[in-house]
Amino acid sequence: xxxxxxxxxxxxxxxxxxxxxxxxxxxxxxxxxxxxxxxxxxxxxxxxxxxxxxxxxxxxxxxxxxxxxxxxxxxxxxxxxxxxxxxxxxxxxxxxxxxxxxxxxxxxxxxxxxxxxxxxxxxxxxxxxxxxxxxxxxxxxxxxxxxxxxxxxxxxxxxxxxxxxxxxxxxxxxxxxxxxxxxxxxxxxxxxxxxxxxxxxxxxxxxxxxxxxxxxxxxxxxxxxxxxxxxxxxxxxxxxxxxxxxxxxxxxxxxxxxxxxxxxxxxxxxxxxxxxxxxxxxxxxxxxxxxxxxxxxxxxxxxxxxxxxxxxxxxxxxxxxxxxxxxxxxxxxxxxxxxxxxxxxxxxxxxxxxxxxxxxxxxxxxxxxxxxxxxxxxxxxxxxxxxxxxxxxxxxxxxxxxxxxxxxxxxxxxxxxxxxxxxxxxxxxxxxxxxxxxxxxxxxxxxxxxxxxxxxxxxxxxxxxxxxxxxxxxxxxxxxxxxxxxxxxxxxxxxxxxxxxxxxxxxxxxxxxxxxxxxxxxxxxxxxxxxxxxxxxxxxxxxxxxxxxxxxxxxxxxxxxxxxxxxxxxxxxxxxxxxxxxxxxxxxxxxxxxxxxxxxxxxxxxxxxxxxxxxxxxxxxxxxxxxxxxxxxxxxx
Numbered sequence: 128x129x130x131x132x133x134x135x136x137x138x139x140x141x142x143x144x145x146x147x148x149x150x151x152x153x154x155x156x157x158x159x160x161x162x163x164x165x166x167x168x169x170x171x172x173x174x175x176x177x178x179x180x181x182x183x184x185x186x187x188x189x190x191x192x193x194x195x196x197x198x199x200x201x202x203x204x205x206x207x208x209x210x211x212x213x214x215x216x217x218x219x220x221x222x223x224x225x226x227x228x229x230x231x232x233x234x235x236x237x238x239x240x241x242x243x244x245x246x247x248x249x250x251x252x253x254x255x256x257x258x259x260x261x262x263x264x265x266x267x268x269x270x271x272x273x274x275x276x277x278x279x280x281x282x283x284x285x286x287x288x289x290x291x292x293x294x295x296x297x298x299x300x301x302x303x304x305x306x307x308x309x310x311x312x313x314x315x316x317x318x319x320x321x322x323x324x325x326x327x328x329x330x331x332x333x334x335x336x337x338x339x340x341x342x343x344x345x346x347x348x349x350x351x352x353x354x355x356x357x358x359x360x361x362x363x364x365x366x367x368x369x370x371x372x373x374x375x376x377x378x379x380x381x382x383x384x385x386x387x388x389x390x391x392x393x394x395x396x397x398x399x400x401x402x403x404x405x406x407x408x409x410x411x412x413x414x415x416x417x418x419x420x421x422x423x424x425x426x427x428x429x430x431x432x433x434x435x436x437x438x439x440x441x442x443x444x445x446x447x448x449x450x451x452x453x454x455x456x457x458x459x460x461x462x463x464x465x466x467x468x469x470x471x472x473x474x475x476x477x478x479x480x481x482x483x484x485x486x487x488x489x490x491x492x493x494x495x496x497x498x499x500x501x502x503x504x505x506x507x508x509x510x511x512x513x514x515x516x517x518x519x520x521x522x523x524x525x526x527x528x529x530x531x532x533x534x535x536x537x538x539x540x541x542x543x544x545x546x547x548x549x550x551x552x553x554x555x556x557x558x559x560x561x562x563x564x565x566x567x568x569x570x571x572x573x574x575x576x577x578x579x580x581x582x583x584x585x586x587x588x589x590x591x592x593x594x595x596x597x598x599x600x601x602x603x604x605x606x607x608x609x610x611x612x613x614x615x616x617x618x619x620x621x622x623x624x625x626x627x628x629x630x631x632x633x634x635x636x637x638x639x640x641x642x643x644x645x646x647x648x649x650x651x652x653x654x655x656x657x658x659x660x661x662x663x664x665x666x667x668x669x670x671x672x673x674x675x676x677x678x679x680x681x682x683x684x685x686x687x688x689x690x691x692x693x694x695x696x697x698x699x700x701x702x703x704x705x706x707x708x709x710x711x712x713x714x715x716x717x718x719x720x721x722x723x724x725x726x727x728x729x730x731x732x733x734x735x736x737x738x739x740x741x742x743x744x745x746x747x748x749x750x751x752x753x754x755x756x757x758x759x760x761x762x763x764x
Contacts, residue, residue: 172386179393179546191486192510198429205439225458229733231557232452244704249452265366281341302328338521357592407491416494450614496522
């Protein structure tokens with residue numbers, strides 16, 4: 128990254144005699160409080176963007192499985208507790224932080240310059256995730272288009288299938304009784320001699336259902352491993368291109384355009400979930416599926432296992448999208464006196480209720496699949512890719528008018544993915560805007576399109592025949608404990624170094640004075656409970672870390688090394704930026720460290736009218752002459 132002299136990057140206030148304010152920002156309008164950065168057109172735009180960012184694919188394909196696996200309805204107890212103790216406090220902290228400073232996840236670290244590398248880490252991880260997340264959206268698009276057929280292509284073993292493909296389990300051999308003796312025989316022999324198998328002795332052939340073979344052989348054209356890259360799967364590449372075109376089109380005016388798109392993309396998935404739930408509830412076997420999910424099959428004794436509590440905390444943490452930088456970026460476009468407290472509660476509760484609601488829609492139809500295939504529910508339940516692109520499509524193929532239900536399901540996945548992708552790209556563009564407001568103001572459209580184009584080409588490796596291995600590799604390393612490190616440093620830095628009570632005073636400048644008892648809960652969480660829980664999850668994740676695998680396929684050594692290089696590249700900026708800050712500071716080592724642990728001179732509310740007496744000292748760079756501003760790197764405040 129080159130060296131820049133950017134007075135605009137340091138701007139904190141608004142002066143009519145400053146030439147940049149006369150240039151109209153594509154993100155701002157006459158009614159905006161902050162004419163330089165722009166604000167959300169309405170409260171609804173912001174809330175739906177936040178809901179869309181938080182509610183993603185994991186709510187549909189991970190939470191229901193975790194609930195089933197960890198005791199059913201009993202799992203909601205640790206899940207709710209972790210929401211209150213870890214998820215909501217960190218969510219509220221990030222929303223307040225972004226709104227107070229009106230800056231993105233990198234520039235916001237004017238609050239604590241020593242930790243600005245944390246913001247860079249968040250942005251880089253978000254960039255890695257956007258690469259493979261749009262590939263998953265491309266998968267959904269492919270299945271969406273494949274649903275426009277009278278007969279779903281994965282409903283039976285067609286020409287692409289091999290000898291292991293079967294819609295039902297095939298008996299291989301068993302024990303039977305012949306002339307008073309128990310013998311072991313092939314099933315064909317048993318049937319030809321009108322014999323019967325002894326219960327509990329039946330062995331089934333290793334078969335694959337049509338949906339599984341379609342996923343591997345047709346949709347992915349999956350190779351044998353990461354070593355075998357193969358060719359680019361052209362139809363997945365086209366779907367990936369289309370997904371990036373959709374993202375670019377939605378963001379061509381920044382929050383002004385994406386804020387309108389989310390009224391459809393964030394709300395319509397709930398309509399589809401309701402339709403799928405109503406349809407699923409009318410099917411035979413649906414009750415069995417729901418019983419496994421959250422009914423009488425619930426196992427309260429599971430709460431004695433530490434793994435259950437770890438799963439609850441991890442799911443809350445990743446589900447709410449904290450520490451990715453997106454919450455700070457989206458909240459930075461709020462008006463200063465917006466009630467971010469109520470916003471945080473609304474979005475967090477909506478996210479968790481959506482997860483529970485989605486589970487009913489998923490398990491009701493999986494219960495019907497188990498009923499039709501005469502298998503226990505436990506054998507048809509899965510998570511992740513296997514649920515979204517194998518188990519659930521298999522279940523939908525057994526319904527009347529199956530193409531309709533398949534279309535609705537994959538359209539829902541598409542919308543859920545796009546919402547999260549909008550916010551992730553907005554995180555990147557917000558960072559660019561904070562680096563160079565003048566350039567972003569003039570060239571928002573080409574910069575956004577250029578960014579989408581670059582990420583599209585970087586994602587082409589993920590639509591090769593080995594693409595699914597790359598998707599899994601990036602997810603395994605970049606979306607794991609790198610985010611946990613950022614979260615731990617974020618809350619420790621703000622609460623213990625900047626000062627938790629000082630931060631509360633900042634929040635009160637926005638939402639008004641609150642009582643001691645109002646802040647008591649948040650103080651307990653921010654100062655003690657939340658950091659401890661995050662540290663526990665981080666340590667647990669490091670202890671239980673294992674090399675990546677995809678199904679039974681092991682990754683080569685070089686593949687694992689690439690994964691480590693990715694995560695090191697993400698987190699290495701934390702110490703690098705800290706060292707650079709200390710080196711540039713003045714005084715002896717202790718004085719330099721102390722200096723870097725103080726807020727920057729231009730830290731405070733973005734607009735001068737909001738600073739009051741507490742921040743009347745804030746340096747407004749627009750009052751300084753350009754030659755007085757030191758040259759700074761692109762990521763320095």
